[in-house]
Amino acid sequence: MADTVAPMITDSVTSGGPTTPGDAPAPVSLRGFLELVRTKRKADYVEVSRRVSPRFETAAIVTALEAKRRSPILVFRDVEGTSLPVVTNVGGSMGRLALALGCSLSEVGSRFEQAAARRIEPVEVAGQDAPVHEVVQWGEEVDLGWLPPMVYHADDNERPYLTAAMVVARDPETGIGNLSYHRMMILGRDRTGIYMERGRHLHGIYEKHRARGEAMPIAVVNGLHPAVTLGSLYAGTAEVDEYEIIGGLLGRPLPVARTVTGTGLLVPAHAEIVLEGEVSVTEDADEGPFGEFTGYATGATRTPVFRVRAITHRRDPYFQDIVSGGMEHLLLSMPALEHRTLRDARAACAGVRRVALPAPLTAIVSLAKADDDEPRRVIEALLRSDIYAKHVIIVDEDVDPSDLREVMAAMALQTQADTKVVILSGEQGTPLDPSCPREDGRSAKMGIDATRPLAPARPVTRNRIPPEVLDAVDLAEILGRK
Numbered sequence: 001m002a003d004t005v006a007p008m009i010t011d012s013v014t015s016g017g018p019t020t021p022g023d024a025p026a027p028v029s030l031r032g033f034l035e036l037v038r039t040k041r042k043a044d045y046v047e048v049s050r051r052v053s054p055r056f057e058t059a060a061i062v063t064a065l066e067a068k069r070r071s072p073i074l075v076f077r078d079v080e081g082t083s084l085p086v087v088t089n090v091g092g093s094m095g096r097l098a099l100a101l102g103c104s105l106s107e108v109g110s111r112f113e114q115a116a117a118r119r120i121e122p123v124e125v126a127g128q129d130a131p132v133h134e135v136v137q138w139g140e141e142v143d144l145g146w147l148p149p150m151v152y153h154a155d156d157n158e159r160p161y162l163t164a165a166m167v168v169a170r171d172p173e174t175g176i177g178n179l180s181y182h183r184m185m186i187l188g189r190d191r192t193g194i195y196m197e198r199g200r201h202l203h204g205i206y207e208k209h210r211a212r213g214e215a216m217p218i219a220v221v222n223g224l225h226p227a228v229t230l231g232s233l234y235a236g237t238a239e240v241d242e243y244e245i246i247g248g249l250l251g252r253p254l255p256v257a258r259t260v261t262g263t264g265l266l267v268p269a270h271a272e273i274v275l276e277g278e279v280s281v282t283e284d285a286d287e288g289p290f291g292e293f294t295g296y297a298t299g300a301t302r303t304p305v306f307r308v309r310a311i312t313h314r315r316d317p318y319f320q321d322i323v324s325g326g327m328e329h330l331l332l333s334m335p336a337l338e339h340r341t342l343r344d345a346r347a348a349c350a351g352v353r354r355v356a357l358p359a360p361l362t363a364i365v366s367l368a369k370a371d372d373d374e375p376r377r378v379i380e381a382l383l384r385s386d387i388y389a390k391h392v393i394i395v396d397e398d399v400d401p402s403d404l405r406e407v408m409a410a411m412a413l414q415t416q417a418d419t420k421v422v423i424l425s426g427e428q429g430t431p432l433d434p435s436c437p438r439e440d441g442r443s444a445k446m447g448i449d450a451t452r453p454l455a456p457a458r459p460v461t462r463n464r465i466p467p468e469v470l471d472a473v474d475l476a477e478i479l480g481r482k
Helices: 030-040 057-067 096-099 106-115 201-212 224-233 241-248 327-348 372-383 406-414 467-472
Strands: 047-054 074-079 086-088 135-138 167-171 178-179 189-191 216-221 256-257 266-268 271-289 301-314 318-323 354-361 362-367 391-396 421-428 442-449
Touching: 030 047, 030 074, 030 096, 047 057, 057 074, 057 086, 057 327, 096 106, 096 224, 106 241, 106 327, 135 178, 167 201, 167 224, 178 201, 178 224, 178 241, 189 271, 201 216, 201 271, 216 266, 224 241, 224 318, 224 327, 327 354, 327 362, 327 372, 372 391, 372 421, 372 442, 391 406, 406 442
Parallel strands: 047 074, 086 318, 362 391, 391 442
Antiparallel strands: 074 086, 135 301, 167 178, 167 216, 189 301, 216 271, 256 266, 271 301, 354 362, 421 442
16 A cells, blocks of 8 residues: 555534534544544644654653643654554543534533434445445455554553454344444454453354354444544443434434445444454454553453454545543543443432542442432442442532542541441452452442431531521621722
C-alpha cells in the first residue's frame, strides 16, 4: 500500500450528532467528527507531524497531557512501522462526547434512556456504496502487519494490540446482533487473540458456537464516530441489538453494509477499517499481560484465536487507537454504565434518585427510601446483576453521590458495620480486578448502607440554625462594609 501523508477528510462537519428536521443526513464517520472538532473546538484537536513510536511513546504523550489536565484528540501523522495515521483520544472528554451526541453535558446520561425507549433499526446500503468497502483484501493479501504495532505499558506483552476494536457478532439461536469492545493481541499475519469476559454477551454467543462445534463469525471494526462507540457499549439485555441504540442516540438509522465474506454480519458503512473472519472454538493461544482500565495488568491468560479472512477499508484510512487505562478508556464506558446502574437500581427500588461511579467497580446510589430494607435490596440487585459492580454504597437523597466528602461522612456517621454492611462471596465479578483471586472472575463483593434509619434507636437530630435567624444575618453590616 502506498504511503499517505495526510488523508483527506471528506465527510460533512455536521456529523457531530443527531439531525433536526431540515438537516441533511450527514455521514456518521470518524473523519467527519475529526473535522467538526478541528473547526469548532480547535483546542481539542492536535496534529503531531514528527515521527513517533507506537511502542510506548504515543501512550506516553497521552499520559503526559492528562497529567497537565489536558485531553485533546491527537492525530499522529508519522508513526514508525506503518503508513497509517494514528488517531487517539477521540472520546477523551465528556465535552466531545456531548458534541458527538448533539446535546449538553448534563444530557449525556439521559440520552441513553431516550435511545432505549426510541430505538431505530439500521438501514442497509449496497456494498459498493459503503466507503468501508472501497478497498478489499483477501487471502494472501491479508497482513495485520499493515496496522500500527501499538504497545502501551512497560509490563505488557511485547506483541501489539488492537484496543479500539468494536466486535460485531450474532447469536446463532436468536439471530440478534451484538456489538462490544474487546482487546485483541496480534499473533501473526492473519491471527489475533480475543479476550472475552465471562458474563458478557459475546462470551455467551461464543459458548453457543462452541456447543455447536462451529467457529464464531465476527467482524472487527476500527475507526468510528463516538456516537457509534457509545451506543455499542450500551449495557442492556441480550435481546437488544446495539445498532438500534445507536440509531436512537443519533435520531436516525445508522447506514450499515454486509460483510464481504458472506457471513451476513452488518458493519457501519462509514467505518475506516474492518477485519472479517471467525473465532475458533478449538484453537487458543497465550495472551497478555495487558494493562487494563483498572490501571493494572492481571497476568497472562489463554484466549480463543481470531483468524482474519478479509480486510476492507476506506481509501487512505485512519487507524483509531484507545490508550488502555487512559481517560478515554474510562470515559467511553461511563454513560452506558451509569444508565445501566440507574436502571437496575430503580428496578429494585422506585425511590432511587441518582448514581455516581467515582472509581472502577464502584457505584454510589442516592435513595429516598420508604423502609429500612430498601438499601439492601438495591445493593443485592446491583452486586448480583453486574460483573463490574464490586462495591455499592447507598446514601440518603440529600447526599450528593458525586461528592466523596459527603459520602464518606455518611458512611462514618450512619453505618454500623455489623448490621449495615453486606458481604457476598463467590459472585461473578471480573478477572480484570487485580484483587480477584480467580481467573474465572468469581469474587467477593461488598455493599454499605450509609442511610439514616427511619426510626433511630436514640433521638438524633441534625444541627440546624432556625432559618429565620440565618436569613436575617446581614454580613455586610457585620463585616463593616455598610
